[in-house]
Amino acid sequence: MTGLGLATPLGTEVEEFWRNVTAGTVATAPVTRFPTDGYPTHLAAEVTDPALTAPLTSDGRSVPRSLRYVHHSVDAALRDAGLLGHPGLARTGIVVGTVMGTRPHLEELRRQGRPLTEDFSWDSPQSLAREPGRAFGLRGPRQVVAAGCAAGNTALAMAADAIRSGQADAMVAGGVDELSESVYRLFTTLRALAPDAVRPFDRDRRGMMPSEGAGVLVLESLEHAVRRGATVLAELPGYALAADAHHMTAPHPQGLGMLRCMQDSLEQAGIDPREVDYVSAHGTGTPANDSLEAACLAEYFGSRGGTPAVSSIKGLMGHSQGGASAVEAIACVLAIRDGRVPGNPTLREADESCAGLDVVRGPARDMPVRVTLSNAFGFGGNTSAIVLARYPD
Numbered sequence: 001m002t003g004l005g006l007a008t009p010l011g012t013e014v015e016e017f018w019r020n021v022t023a024g025t026v027a028t029a030p031v032t033r034f035p036t037d038g039y040p041t042h043l044a045a046e047v048t049d050p051a052l053t054a055p056l057t058s059d060g061r062s063v064p065r066s067l068r069y070v071h072h073s074v075d076a077a078l079r080d081a082g083l084l085g086h087p088g089l090a091r092t093g094i095v096v097g098t099v100m101g102t103r104p105h106l107e108e109l110r111r112q113g114r115p116l117t118e119d120f121s122w123d124s125p126q127s128l129a130r131e132p133g134r135a136f137g138l139r140g141p142r143q144v145v146a147a148g149c150a151a152g153n154t155a156l157a158m159a160a161d162a163i164r165s166g167q168a169d170a171m172v173a174g175g176v177d178e179l180s181e182s183v184y185r186l187f188t189t190l191r192a193l194a195p196d197a198v199r200p201f202d203r204d205r206r207g208m209m210p211s212e213g214a215g216v217l218v219l220e221s222l223e224h225a226v227r228r229g230a231t232v233l234a235e236l237p238g239y240a241l242a243a244d245a246h247h248m249t250a251p252h253p254q255g256l257g258m259l260r261c262m263q264d265s266l267e268q269a270g271i272d273p274r275e276v277d278y279v280s281a282h283g284t285g286t287p288a289n290d291s292l293e294a295a296c297l298a299e300y301f302g303s304r305g306g307t308p309a310v311s312s313i314k315g316l317m318g319h320s321q322g323g324a325s326a327v328e329a330i331a332c333v334l335a336i337r338d339g340r341v342p343g344n345p346t347l348r349e350a351d352e353s354c355a356g357l358d359v360v361r362g363p364a365r366d367m368p369v370r371v372t373l374s375n376a377f378g379f380g381g382n383t384s385a386i387v388l389a390r391y392p393d
Helices: 014-023 065-081 087-091 103-112 127-136 151-164 181-189 222-227 256-269 287-302 321-338
Strands: 003-007 092-097 142-145 170-177 213-220 235-243 278-280 309-311 340-344 362-366 371-377 382-389
Touching: 003 014, 003 065, 003 321, 014 321, 014 340, 014 362, 065 103, 065 127, 065 170, 065 213, 087 092, 092 127, 092 151, 092 321, 103 181, 127 142, 127 170, 142 151, 151 170, 151 213, 151 235, 151 321, 151 371, 151 382, 170 321, 213 222, 213 321, 235 256, 256 287, 256 371, 256 382, 278 321, 287 371, 309 340, 321 340, 321 371, 321 382
Parallel strands: 092 142, 092 170, 278 309, 278 371
Antiparallel strands: 003 213, 170 213, 235 382, 340 362, 371 382
16 A cells, blocks of 8 residues: 545545544534435535535536545545656556445436436446546556445455456555435435434444545555555555345344455455454444444454454444445554554443454544454445555564
């Protein structure tokens, strides 16, 4: 990992985002994007930077916010990596994970009463990789992957595979989604929206809140990074993807995919579970997810003598779907860099399923961080885990 870029409700610059995360800032607030009069709750988390969220761009075009979030994040990540305009971009590709693609933009046009035929350069999800690829001269592989809310981790795994197989020297990878009324309606139907706050792992948690944003990381082969004198922020030594094949919306009751991904990712990395310092949990705040994930974490690490710190930043910024695990990967890199892990500031009383887990209370905790594990799970049985580790000094 040599570069980071993001656009989130907690900030559109990496350092701003990290200050807000470690201060325990909660970004969920009343929705402004669409009317919520007919819904049981009125809260979500929105990106507020007007440069990225205005209905029209500066040149008068109507461009999907998701595309703007990705463009901003790719630009920032390439600058951070020192790759912007670099000749190595000829063998640099891009993989973007998403749930909704550009569909929310159609919802936006309908709300505005604008014609749906005015600009179709973004008419498919593929534009989320195609347009940044063209804009920044990324001439390596270009892919968009839809793996539910595990899409960000999946994109990182696919990018690492592209480098390891020799298809690219470097890859830009991450995920994105913009706030969608369809998603808001979906989780209302599932009775999964929190009425006041997202409280991952809390005994009285009531649900999740939709969010939006993008997270992008630059991955390179070590040889390529060393050759050009890049600063290595972290390593990606292990990752794993699986499918429960159990239910469209419910996880497997024994968490088989979750357990398999944690085990396989650490085995690939050659890292003992006792070496994991921090787990960035999927932690949506829903009754079904959190109790199962907590039980899986307790089973996997407890039986192996591991006691990592555990938290979920979704309590701060809701669930940005395809962007969630990519943003959480960035949080893991920053935790490694600064020796500070995010907390669970909305937690009041931990659920009994968390017995044996070191759930971080308060906004953050200062501690040595050399190895992190980041989990992400999604509808359709998609499960994933990635290992991020400190680059040897």
